[in-house]
Amino acid sequence: MSLSITRRHAAATLTAAAALGLARPTAAVPSATTEPLAETWDERIDLATAFSAVGTRGVFVVYDAPTRRWITSDGSRAFVRHSPASTFKIVGTLIGLETGVVSGPDEVFRWDGVRRDRAELNRDLTLAQAYQVSAVWVYQAIARRVGPAGMRAWMHQLRYGSADVGAPAAHDRFWLEGPLAIAATEQVDFLRRLSEGRLPMAATTLARARTVMRRDSGPGWQLFAKTGWTNANNKGVALGWFVGWVEREGGARSCFALNLDIATEAHGAARISLALKLLAQLGLLEAAATPK
Numbered sequence: 001m002s003l004s005i006t007r008r009h010a011a012a013t014l015t016a017a018a019a020l021g022l023a024r025p026t027a028a029v030p031s032a033t034t035e036p037l038a039e040t041w042d043e044r045i046d047l048a049t050a051f052s053a054v055g056t057r058g059v060f061v062v063y064d065a066p067t068r069r070w071i072t073s074d075g076s077r078a079f080v081r082h083s084p085a086s087t088f089k090i091v092g093t094l095i096g097l098e099t100g101v102v103s104g105p106d107e108v109f110r111w112d113g114v115r116r117d118r119a120e121l122n123r124d125l126t127l128a129q130a131y132q133v134s135a136v137w138v139y140q141a142i143a144r145r146v147g148p149a150g151m152r153a154w155m156h157q158l159r160y161g162s163a164d165v166g167a168p169a170a171h172d173r174f175w176l177e178g179p180l181a182i183a184a185t186e187q188v189d190f191l192r193r194l195s196e197g198r199l200p201m202a203a204t205t206l207a208r209a210r211t212v213m214r215r216d217s218g219p220g221w222q223l224f225a226k227t228g229w230t231n232a233n234n235k236g237v238a239l240g241w242f243v244g245w246v247e248r249e250g251g252a253r254s255c256f257a258l259n260l261d262i263a264t265e266a267h268g269a270a271r272i273s274l275a276l277k278l279l280a281q282l283g284l285l286e287a288a289a290t291p292k
Helices: 003-019 045-052 085-099 127-133 136-146 148-158 184-195 203-213 265-281
Strands: 040-043 058-064 069-072 214-218 221-229 238-248 253-262
Touching (some): 045 058, 045 265, 058 184, 058 265, 069 184, 085 136, 085 148, 085 203, 085 238, 127 203, 184 253, 203 214, 203 221, 221 265, 253 265
Parallel strands (some): 040 069
Antiparallel strands (some): 214 221, 221 238, 238 253
Protein backbone atom coordinates (compact mmCIF):
# COMPACT_ATOMS: atom_id res chain seq x y z
CA MET A 1 0.00 0.00 0.00
CA SER A 2 1.41 3.41 -0.93
CA LEU A 3 1.95 6.07 1.72
CA SER A 4 -0.61 8.32 -0.01
CA ILE A 5 -3.29 5.62 0.25
CA THR A 6 -2.41 5.12 3.91
CA ARG A 7 -2.87 8.83 4.56
CA ARG A 8 -6.19 8.91 2.67
CA HIS A 9 -7.41 5.96 4.75
CA ALA A 10 -6.33 7.69 7.96
CA ALA A 11 -8.18 10.85 6.96
CA ALA A 12 -11.32 8.87 6.14
CA THR A 13 -11.15 7.11 9.50
CA LEU A 14 -10.90 10.42 11.36
CA THR A 15 -13.83 11.84 9.36
CA ALA A 16 -16.00 8.84 10.25
CA ALA A 17 -14.98 9.07 13.89
CA ALA A 18 -15.90 12.73 14.00
CA ALA A 19 -19.32 11.99 12.53
CA LEU A 20 -19.90 9.38 15.22
CA GLY A 21 -18.97 11.81 17.98
CA LEU A 22 -15.85 9.85 18.87
CA ALA A 23 -12.67 11.44 20.10
CA ARG A 24 -9.67 11.64 17.83
CA PRO A 25 -7.27 8.71 18.34
CA THR A 26 -4.79 9.46 21.10
CA ALA A 27 -1.95 7.83 19.16
CA ALA A 28 -0.66 9.28 15.91
CA VAL A 29 -1.31 7.33 12.73
CA PRO A 30 1.93 5.41 12.07
CA SER A 31 4.05 6.71 9.21
CA ALA A 32 5.88 4.46 6.78
CA THR A 33 8.89 4.42 9.13
CA THR A 34 7.05 4.08 12.48
CA GLU A 35 6.95 0.73 14.27
CA PRO A 36 3.40 -0.61 14.68
CA LEU A 37 1.90 -0.19 18.14
CA ALA A 38 2.20 -3.39 20.14
CA GLU A 39 -0.80 -5.07 21.77
CA THR A 40 -0.47 -7.33 24.79
CA TRP A 41 -2.37 -10.55 25.58
CA ASP A 42 -2.96 -11.41 29.23
CA GLU A 43 -4.67 -14.61 30.39
CA ARG A 44 -6.13 -13.95 33.83
CA ILE A 45 -7.34 -17.28 35.15
CA ASP A 46 -8.41 -15.56 38.37
CA LEU A 47 -11.27 -14.02 36.37
CA ALA A 48 -12.66 -17.51 35.72
CA THR A 49 -13.82 -17.71 39.32
CA ALA A 50 -16.71 -15.41 38.37
CA PHE A 51 -18.14 -18.26 36.27
CA SER A 52 -17.51 -21.03 38.78
CA ALA A 53 -19.19 -18.89 41.46
CA VAL A 54 -22.49 -19.21 39.59
CA GLY A 55 -21.95 -22.88 38.79
CA THR A 56 -21.03 -22.75 35.12
CA ARG A 57 -18.17 -22.36 32.66
CA GLY A 58 -17.52 -19.51 30.32
CA VAL A 59 -15.06 -17.00 28.97
CA PHE A 60 -14.62 -13.25 29.10
CA VAL A 61 -12.48 -11.36 26.57
CA VAL A 62 -11.87 -7.63 26.54
CA TYR A 63 -9.73 -5.30 24.45
CA ASP A 64 -8.96 -1.97 26.10
CA ALA A 65 -8.02 0.51 23.38
CA PRO A 66 -6.16 3.16 25.48
CA THR A 67 -3.75 0.58 26.91
CA ARG A 68 -3.83 -1.77 23.88
CA ARG A 69 -4.42 -4.72 26.25
CA TRP A 70 -6.24 -7.96 25.45
CA ILE A 71 -7.39 -9.71 28.62
CA THR A 72 -9.18 -13.05 28.88
CA SER A 73 -10.26 -15.47 31.58
CA ASP A 74 -9.60 -18.54 29.40
CA GLY A 75 -7.07 -18.46 26.57
CA SER A 76 -8.43 -21.64 24.97
CA ARG A 77 -12.17 -21.00 25.06
CA ALA A 78 -11.58 -17.44 23.82
CA PHE A 79 -10.91 -18.86 20.34
CA VAL A 80 -13.70 -21.46 20.21
CA ARG A 81 -16.46 -20.59 17.74
CA HIS A 82 -20.16 -20.77 18.58
CA SER A 83 -23.37 -19.61 16.95
CA PRO A 84 -23.70 -15.84 17.48
CA ALA A 85 -27.45 -16.19 18.16
CA SER A 86 -29.02 -12.80 18.87
CA THR A 87 -25.71 -10.95 19.11
CA PHE A 88 -26.02 -11.03 15.32
CA LYS A 89 -28.71 -8.35 15.66
CA ILE A 90 -25.82 -5.88 15.85
CA VAL A 91 -24.85 -6.94 12.32
CA GLY A 92 -28.46 -7.13 11.13
CA THR A 93 -29.04 -3.56 12.30
CA LEU A 94 -25.99 -2.31 10.43
CA ILE A 95 -26.81 -4.15 7.19
CA GLY A 96 -30.44 -3.09 7.26
CA LEU A 97 -29.55 0.59 7.68
CA GLU A 98 -26.61 0.58 5.24
CA THR A 99 -28.51 -1.13 2.41
CA GLY A 100 -31.57 1.06 2.91
CA VAL A 101 -33.97 -1.87 3.37
CA VAL A 102 -34.68 -0.26 6.75
CA SER A 103 -35.30 3.47 6.63
CA GLY A 104 -34.13 4.15 10.17
CA PRO A 105 -34.37 3.20 13.85
CA ASP A 106 -38.02 4.28 13.94
CA GLU A 107 -39.28 2.23 10.99
CA VAL A 108 -42.24 0.12 12.11
CA PHE A 109 -42.37 -3.59 11.30
CA ARG A 110 -45.92 -4.88 11.27
CA TRP A 111 -46.47 -7.94 13.43
CA ASP A 112 -46.93 -11.07 11.32
CA GLY A 113 -49.66 -12.43 13.58
CA VAL A 114 -47.61 -15.42 14.78
CA ARG A 115 -47.87 -15.74 18.56
CA ARG A 116 -44.51 -16.25 20.24
CA ASP A 117 -43.52 -17.14 23.79
CA ARG A 118 -42.93 -13.56 24.96
CA ALA A 119 -45.77 -11.04 24.90
CA GLU A 120 -43.49 -8.15 23.91
CA LEU A 121 -42.80 -9.88 20.57
CA ASN A 122 -46.45 -10.08 19.58
CA ARG A 123 -46.98 -6.54 18.37
CA ASP A 124 -45.74 -3.99 15.85
CA LEU A 125 -42.15 -3.00 16.59
CA THR A 126 -39.74 -0.34 15.42
CA LEU A 127 -36.20 -1.41 14.60
CA ALA A 128 -34.97 0.07 17.90
CA GLN A 129 -37.66 -1.76 19.86
CA ALA A 130 -36.96 -5.02 18.02
CA TYR A 131 -33.31 -4.77 19.03
CA GLN A 132 -34.20 -4.07 22.65
CA VAL A 133 -36.62 -7.01 23.00
CA SER A 134 -34.55 -9.24 20.68
CA ALA A 135 -37.32 -9.89 18.17
CA VAL A 136 -35.98 -12.58 15.84
CA TRP A 137 -38.88 -12.21 13.40
CA VAL A 138 -37.98 -8.59 12.65
CA TYR A 139 -34.37 -9.42 11.84
CA GLN A 140 -35.46 -12.35 9.70
CA ALA A 141 -37.63 -9.91 7.76
CA ILE A 142 -34.58 -7.66 7.27
CA ALA A 143 -32.51 -10.61 5.99
CA ARG A 144 -35.25 -11.51 3.49
CA ARG A 145 -35.25 -7.93 2.19
CA VAL A 146 -31.47 -8.06 1.73
CA GLY A 147 -31.61 -11.52 0.12
CA PRO A 148 -29.21 -14.49 0.10
CA ALA A 149 -26.56 -12.93 -2.12
CA GLY A 150 -26.59 -9.70 -0.15
CA MET A 151 -26.25 -11.41 3.22
CA ARG A 152 -23.39 -13.55 1.94
CA ALA A 153 -21.58 -10.52 0.51
CA TRP A 154 -21.92 -8.57 3.74
CA MET A 155 -20.57 -11.40 5.88
CA HIS A 156 -17.44 -11.36 3.75
CA GLN A 157 -17.23 -7.55 3.71
CA LEU A 158 -17.51 -7.37 7.49
CA ARG A 159 -15.19 -10.37 8.11
CA TYR A 160 -17.65 -11.58 10.71
CA GLY A 161 -16.59 -14.85 12.32
CA SER A 162 -16.62 -17.78 9.88
CA ALA A 163 -18.65 -15.66 7.41
CA ASP A 164 -20.45 -18.88 6.45
CA VAL A 165 -24.13 -18.33 5.61
CA GLY A 166 -24.76 -21.82 4.24
CA ALA A 167 -27.37 -22.52 1.56
CA PRO A 168 -29.41 -19.65 0.07
CA ALA A 169 -32.59 -21.06 1.62
CA ALA A 170 -31.07 -20.51 5.09
CA HIS A 171 -30.29 -16.83 4.57
CA ASP A 172 -32.83 -15.78 7.22
CA ARG A 173 -31.63 -18.10 9.99
CA PHE A 174 -27.93 -18.97 9.46
CA TRP A 175 -26.97 -17.02 12.60
CA LEU A 176 -29.47 -19.04 14.68
CA GLU A 177 -29.10 -22.60 13.40
CA GLY A 178 -25.67 -22.39 11.76
CA PRO A 179 -23.42 -22.63 9.91
CA LEU A 180 -22.30 -19.12 10.94
CA ALA A 181 -20.03 -19.29 14.00
CA ILE A 182 -17.87 -16.79 15.83
CA ALA A 183 -15.37 -16.85 18.71
CA ALA A 184 -15.26 -14.39 21.60
CA THR A 185 -12.02 -12.93 20.22
CA GLU A 186 -13.70 -12.43 16.84
CA GLN A 187 -16.68 -10.75 18.46
CA VAL A 188 -14.30 -8.30 20.13
CA ASP A 189 -12.36 -7.66 16.92
CA PHE A 190 -15.58 -6.91 15.05
CA LEU A 191 -16.87 -4.62 17.81
CA ARG A 192 -13.53 -2.86 17.89
CA ARG A 193 -13.78 -2.00 14.20
CA LEU A 194 -17.41 -0.99 14.62
CA SER A 195 -16.79 1.26 17.63
CA GLU A 196 -13.82 2.92 15.91
CA GLY A 197 -15.80 3.66 12.75
CA ARG A 198 -13.67 1.32 10.62
CA LEU A 199 -16.36 -0.83 9.01
CA PRO A 200 -17.00 -0.42 5.26
CA MET A 201 -20.19 1.53 5.92
CA ALA A 202 -21.30 5.14 5.84
CA ALA A 203 -20.70 7.26 8.93
CA THR A 204 -24.44 8.02 9.02
CA THR A 205 -25.19 4.28 9.21
CA LEU A 206 -22.83 3.83 12.14
CA ALA A 207 -24.23 6.88 13.93
CA ARG A 208 -27.84 5.67 13.60
CA ALA A 209 -26.88 2.15 14.64
CA ARG A 210 -25.32 3.53 17.82
CA THR A 211 -28.69 4.93 18.89
CA VAL A 212 -30.19 1.45 18.52
CA MET A 213 -27.37 -0.37 20.31
CA ARG A 214 -27.00 1.96 23.31
CA ARG A 215 -28.06 -0.08 26.33
CA ASP A 216 -27.11 1.94 29.39
CA SER A 217 -25.18 5.00 30.53
CA GLY A 218 -23.90 6.73 33.64
CA PRO A 219 -21.64 9.62 34.61
CA GLY A 220 -18.84 9.60 32.05
CA TRP A 221 -19.70 6.31 30.33
CA GLN A 222 -22.02 4.65 27.82
CA LEU A 223 -22.64 0.94 27.24
CA PHE A 224 -23.47 -0.44 23.78
CA ALA A 225 -24.31 -4.14 23.89
CA LYS A 226 -26.43 -7.15 22.90
CA THR A 227 -27.31 -10.46 24.51
CA GLY A 228 -27.63 -13.83 22.78
CA TRP A 229 -28.93 -17.29 23.71
CA THR A 230 -28.53 -20.39 21.52
CA ASN A 231 -30.76 -23.46 21.47
CA ALA A 232 -29.79 -26.22 23.91
CA ASN A 233 -27.60 -29.06 22.66
CA ASN A 234 -28.32 -32.78 23.13
CA LYS A 235 -27.09 -32.48 26.72
CA GLY A 236 -29.60 -29.77 27.51
CA VAL A 237 -26.97 -27.03 27.62
CA ALA A 238 -27.38 -23.77 25.71
CA LEU A 239 -24.83 -20.99 25.22
CA GLY A 240 -25.35 -17.42 26.36
CA TRP A 241 -23.63 -14.30 25.05
CA PHE A 242 -23.25 -10.70 26.20
CA VAL A 243 -21.09 -8.57 23.90
CA GLY A 244 -20.48 -4.89 23.36
CA TRP A 245 -18.28 -2.00 24.33
CA VAL A 246 -17.96 0.65 27.01
CA GLU A 247 -17.25 4.16 25.82
CA ARG A 248 -15.82 6.47 28.45
CA GLU A 249 -15.43 10.22 28.63
CA GLY A 250 -13.03 11.39 25.96
CA GLY A 251 -13.84 8.47 23.65
CA ALA A 252 -11.76 5.74 25.35
CA ARG A 253 -13.28 2.34 24.49
CA SER A 254 -13.16 -1.18 25.89
CA CYS A 255 -14.72 -3.87 23.68
CA PHE A 256 -15.77 -7.14 25.30
CA ALA A 257 -17.43 -10.51 24.74
CA LEU A 258 -18.66 -12.99 27.30
CA ASN A 259 -20.12 -16.41 26.67
CA LEU A 260 -21.14 -19.10 29.14
CA ASP A 261 -22.84 -22.48 29.31
CA ILE A 262 -26.53 -22.26 30.26
CA ALA A 263 -27.92 -25.30 32.04
CA THR A 264 -30.33 -23.35 34.27
CA GLU A 265 -32.27 -20.08 34.04
CA ALA A 266 -29.89 -18.62 36.62
CA HIS A 267 -26.95 -19.08 34.25
CA GLY A 268 -28.75 -17.14 31.54
CA ALA A 269 -29.67 -14.37 33.94
CA ALA A 270 -26.01 -14.06 35.03
CA ARG A 271 -24.64 -13.06 31.61
CA ILE A 272 -24.99 -9.31 32.00
CA SER A 273 -24.09 -9.04 35.67
CA LEU A 274 -20.96 -11.18 35.18
CA ALA A 275 -19.72 -9.03 32.31
CA LEU A 276 -20.29 -5.80 34.22
CA LYS A 277 -18.62 -7.26 37.32
CA LEU A 278 -15.53 -8.26 35.33
CA LEU A 279 -15.34 -4.89 33.57
CA ALA A 280 -15.51 -3.18 36.97
CA GLN A 281 -12.91 -5.55 38.41
CA LEU A 282 -10.53 -4.55 35.62
CA GLY A 283 -11.22 -0.85 36.21
CA LEU A 284 -12.95 -0.42 32.83
CA LEU A 285 -16.42 0.43 34.17
CA GLU A 286 -17.56 1.92 37.43
CA ALA A 287 -18.59 -0.68 39.97
CA ALA A 288 -21.95 1.04 40.45
CA ALA A 289 -23.08 0.18 36.91
CA THR A 290 -26.25 -1.89 37.12
CA PRO A 291 -27.61 -4.30 34.50
CA LYS A 292 -30.71 -3.37 32.53
